[in-house]
Amino acid sequence: MHEKLTSKIRVLCVDDDPNVTWILSDGLNAEEFIVETCNDGRAAVNKLSGFKPDVCLLDIKMPGMDGIQLLNYIKRQDPGISVIMISGHADTPIVVQAVQGGADDFIVKPFDVEMVEICIQKVIEKKDLKQRVQRLESELARQSLWENFIGESPAFLRVRELIEQISTTDLNVLIRGESGTGKDIVARMIHQLSDRARGPFVKVNCAALPPELLESELFGHERGAFTGAYRSKPGRFELANKGTIFLDEIGEMAAPVQATLLQVLEHKEFFRxxxxxxxxxxxxxxxxxxxxxxxxxxxxxxxxxxxxxxNDLTVHMPALRERGDDMILLAHHFLEKYGGKFGKGTIDLGQEAERALLQYHWPGNVRELESLIKRAVIFGGGEILKHIERHKDDRAGASESTDGDPFNPEELPTSYFENKTLKEISEGILSQIERRAIKMCLDRQGWNRKKTARDLGISYRCLLYKIQQYDLQKDTVTADSE
Structure with missing residues (x-):
């Protein structure tokens, strides 16, 4: 039975005719209902400050604040309160207006009290069913969120448990870990599992913009604030209102922007x-x-x-090499994902390939593994082990030799050219060449990204995008890497 029917249903009756409110108050079964009455809209507003009804019965035509106005007020204050409208006439425009305002049902005078009881119970049961559906949808959504969060190692399961705990709070979270460990995914998970899930999730990479542009990106600007500001623009914080803002690479944020961010966190307000x-x-x-x-x-x-x-709460993301057999689970997941995406069907990893994966240290973590599997599916022709060994040799510095060149067209399997247009074939090969060119330039410049972007004739932001797109990793950390 409906959970509300196991306890008394709280009802607020509002009608300017005292006879109507008396009939409802006296006639509704006292064993099932707790009834409060008012004879005008303003009195009902005051009553609602101390009485939380499950259902409101509202007369439409009342002096002062009428039933439609009171309906709108109730729905603004608490959309969960069910409302049944009462009228002496089944006037179609009024009915439409009431339904558009959120009314759950409509009763025409004169009415039978027993009919009112049935109507109330139907409305409550409908609300209960809706809540059960919402809970089920929420649970299914939570389950689907975890489907791509793959791992069984103790270190990974600790992160998962922490995400569950953190998502129930509204505290600020700092996610720490090596590049490619999945910090972005964890941020999105925390948002989707929180009470802010219906709000926006806005991501900003603090290293992708110079300080003078990052402040405008975060907090917006007014027209004429600087050269090129031809119109006002809201910042990412405004766009994230009622939701979550994710600031990736926060450690790269310049000092002036740090000062502004601190003020925003302290006062919950800022100036464009x-x-x-x-x-x-x-x-x-x-x-x-x-x-x-x-x-x-x-x-x-x-x-x-x-x-x-x-840093109210901290999540430490384990490196892939610390997750044991998780990398095998992830490799199978990526094989299935990209095998299907690129029409390669089922691709077997094989025990030798699994051993090769476990023996590699994965400096680029999950992102590097996914990138490797993706390229192996596209270019490897099913020879996953061969592609893994080439990748390891390339990371070890052997990529300068022709034998280790992963984008040598002469070594591409016949299957690579099947079911592809000339454009798709060309773009695939050119992307490998572009990846190598960017990596060589980065190494030549000691991973100074600004100098690399200048040498390549591309913007700093474009270079950062390419580094992430191709999963490029620096072999050694240099002091002058910006």
Missing amino acids: VGGTQSVKVDVRLITATNIDIEKHIQEKKFRLDLFYRI
Whole structure:
């Protein structure tokens, strides 16, 4: 039976005719209903401050605040309250207006009290069914979220448990871990499992923009704030209102922007660049970094007070090499994913390939593994082990030899050319050449990304995109890597 029917249903009756409210108050079964009455809309508004009804019965035509106005007020205050409208006439326009305002049912005077009881119970049962469906949909959504969050190692299961716990809070979260460990995925999981899931999820890469542009990107700007600001623009914090903002690579944020961010976190408001009117926001902050942020604090590159603000809760992402057989589970998952996507069917990994995966240290973590499997599916012709060994040789520095060249057209299997247009074939090969060219230039410049972008004739932001797209990793960390 409906859960509300096991306890008394709370009903608020509002009608300017005292006889109607008396009939309802006296006639509704006292064993099933708790009834409160009012004879005008304003009195009902006051009553609602201390009485939380399950159902409201509202007369449409009342002096002062009429039933439609009261309906709109109730739905703004609490959409979960069911509302049944009462009228002396089945006037179609009024009925339509009431339904559009959120009314659940309509009763025409004169009415039988028993009919009102049946109507109330139907409305309550309908609401209960809707809530059960929503709970089921929510549970199914949670299950589907975990489907691509793959792993069984103790380190991984600890992260999963922590995500479940964190998602029930609204505290700021710092996600730490090496590049490619899945910090972005964890941020999205926390958002989707939280009460803010219906709100926006907005991601900003703090390393993708120079400081002068990052502040405008985060907090927006007014027209004329700087050269090229031809119109006002809301910032990412405004766009994330009622949701979550994810600041990736927070450790790369310049000092002036750090100071502004600290003020936003303290006061929940900010000024657009060039603006004079404060903007209030309600956002949850999730940040991520792959650097030693404590070292940055010691070197005065990152504010200690900001670190405390962003670090209410911390998630440490384990490196892939610390996750044992998880890499085998992930490899099978990526084989299935890209085998289907590129029409390669079922591809067997094989025991030798599994051993090769386990013997490699995976500096690029899950992102590197996914990129390798993707290229192996496209170019490997099913020879996964051969492609893994080539990849390991390439990372070890053997890629300068012709035998280790993964994009040598002469070595591409016949299957690569099947069921592809000339454009698709060309783009696939050119992407391998582009990947090699960017990697060589980065190595030549000691992974100074600004110099590399200049040498390649592309923007700094474009280079960052390419580095992520091709899963490029620096072999050694240099002090001058920006």
